[in-house]
Amino acid sequence: MSTSNEENGLLNTLDDSGFRKGHVKTMFVAGMGFFTDAYLLFVLTVASPILASSYGFNLAAIKGTTSLFGYAVSNVQIIEGGVSSAVLFGAFVGAMIFGHISDRWGRKKVYGLELAIMIIFTLISALSVNYVMMIVARFIVGIGVGGDYPISSTIMSEYSSTKHRGKLVSMVFAMQGFGLVSGALVGLASIFILPLGYSWRLMLAFGAIPAIYVVYLRRKLMETPRFSLQVEGNVSKARSAVGAITGQQSVEKLNDANVKVANRKYLKLLRTYIVFVLGTTISWFIFDMAFYGTTLNNGFILSNIGYGSAATLRGTIFNVAIGDTLLAGVFALPGYWIAVGLIDKVGRRTLQWVGFAVMAIAYLILGIRYSFLKGDIDLFIIVFGISYLFGNIGPNTTTFILPTELFPTSIRSTAHGIAASIAKLGAGIFTFLFLILGTALGNNGEFELLGGMAIIGAIVTLLTIRETKGLSLEQSSEDPSEGILNFSPKAPEGANTQE
Numbered sequence: 001m002s003t004s005n006e007e008n009g010l011l012n013t014l015d016d017s018g019f020r021k022g023h024v025k026t027m028f029v030a031g032m033g034f035f036t037d038a039y040l041l042f043v044l045t046v047a048s049p050i051l052a053s054s055y056g057f058n059l060a061a062i063k064g065t066t067s068l069f070g071y072a073v074s075n076v077q078i079i080e081g082g083v084s085s086a087v088l089f090g091a092f093v094g095a096m097i098f099g100h101i102s103d104r105w106g107r108k109k110v111y112g113l114e115l116a117i118m119i120i121f122t123l124i125s126a127l128s129v130n131y132v133m134m135i136v137a138r139f140i141v142g143i144g145v146g147g148d149y150p151i152s153s154t155i156m157s158e159y160s161s162t163k164h165r166g167k168l169v170s171m172v173f174a175m176q177g178f179g180l181v182s183g184a185l186v187g188l189a190s191i192f193i194l195p196l197g198y199s200w201r202l203m204l205a206f207g208a209i210p211a212i213y214v215v216y217l218r219r220k221l222m223e224t225p226r227f228s229l230q231v232e233g234n235v236s237k238a239r240s241a242v243g244a245i246t247g248q249q250s251v252e253k254l255n256d257a258n259v260k261v262a263n264r265k266y267l268k269l270l271r272t273y274i275v276f277v278l279g280t281t282i283s284w285f286i287f288d289m290a291f292y293g294t295t296l297n298n299g300f301i302l303s304n305i306g307y308g309s310a311a312t313l314r315g316t317i318f319n320v321a322i323g324d325t326l327l328a329g330v331f332a333l334p335g336y337w338i339a340v341g342l343i344d345k346v347g348r349r350t351l352q353w354v355g356f357a358v359m360a361i362a363y364l365i366l367g368i369r370y371s372f373l374k375g376d377i378d379l380f381i382i383v384f385g386i387s388y389l390f391g392n393i394g395p396n397t398t399t400f401i402l403p404t405e406l407f408p409t410s411i412r413s414t415a416h417g418i419a420a421s422i423a424k425l426g427a428g429i430f431t432f433l434f435l436i437l438g439t440a441l442g443n444n445g446e447f448e449l450l451g452g453m454a455i456i457g458a459i460v461t462l463l464t465i466r467e468t469k470g471l472s473l474e475q476s477s478e479d480p481s482e483g484i485l486n487f488s489p490k491a492p493e494g495a496n497t498q499e
Helices: 005-015 021-042 044-052 075-105 113-126 131-159 165-193 196-206 209-220 225-231 235-246 266-272 274-295 298-304 313-346 348-368 370-374 377-393 395-405 409-464
Strands: 065-068 071-074
Touching: 005 225, 005 235, 021 044, 021 075, 021 113, 021 131, 021 165, 021 209, 021 235, 044 075, 044 165, 044 196, 044 313, 065 075, 071 075, 075 113, 075 131, 075 409, 113 131, 113 196, 113 209, 131 165, 131 225, 131 395, 131 409, 165 196, 165 313, 165 395, 196 313, 225 235, 225 409, 266 274, 266 409, 274 348, 274 377, 274 395, 274 409, 298 313, 313 348, 313 377, 313 395, 348 370, 348 377, 348 395, 348 409, 370 377, 370 409, 377 395, 395 409
Parallel strands: none
Antiparallel strands: 065 071
């Protein structure tokens, strides 16, 4: 979308603002939602063995099998898959709905609602009396989780300076790493503090605590300058937001009559940007299938190689929590923050395809050499951990950032919502089918399948993704329709690309 010189003057104040206290505050407000997202998703890996036992829903008492794709699958596996994937299917709905609402009504008007949904239904899930109630409650939690993706990422991107935008948006996402580790640690503490019948309820309910205060902070956040200026045509709101975030005021004498309001024909614009829609959606879909399918089933993966088994249920859960903590603390968490350091130097496109390539190598090694690695648990965990490390350095972070940069302001949140929504659908499907695919393909076959998918992710990235490093949002979201592989946009007239 082109902007006038006057508009560029106001936006340049934001783009050239560097890294300020206002940016850090916005990052924290947005990032705590992702801390909560990750905690709520991954604490279930510790809680799942308890839920399956007589201290939870006593799933072992459920007998019988169901035929799926020609394979006899136990009803217990289907229920466990439903509990694990419910949040992800809810996120499929939430990302699509909240993403579009954010473009129609504004980021500010709905920001905090998605977190409130998470809080309320997290507490309800902790009070579940059976697995049906748990699945329904976590599905609705997922609607809030999904809604957080397009709104938080778009707000941080539209408030950031050009030079530090990748760093700031990736810092929002990197809060997931702390949520992962916290889930494992709270799980460990819970099984020591409380009887098992209550410990899983504490694990789930604890996720609501950090989010409560953040709802208030989100409601106080101002509308982003770009939405106020380019969609609403409200100069005073944009000027106030720029001043609040940067501590500076634009010198341009701009008024509402001089502002060119963006085209809001959503479907037409999405068709114009179809290459980027497909690129961001397919790459994110592939990554999430692998990442969530394995992460939410860590306990099963580790138990299949003989890790975690103990004489008592409490001992087994303790060992699984230690394994989760190791994977999260040694591999996943550092990956998020390495990405923060590299994203504005190396670039999004490079980190994404390289991350996919290393994931493919790790998965193929795990698949082809599964029998050998199964006999060496330490080596298995190292190779498996490398897939986490490079997944987080690359596509887990970049797929979150790129939709905020490749699309113009009027459809930015909608496009991000589409990509996040389809990605979470893929994650939900693979998480639900993980145990079933283990029966059909074997554990080695699952990793080989994931390796092939990661290769496709690298290829899709190279063919459909434009590098956005160092570009203003107006440059990075330039119309790609002149040529599918024309991913070197020209700077719009009057744009300032220097920091």
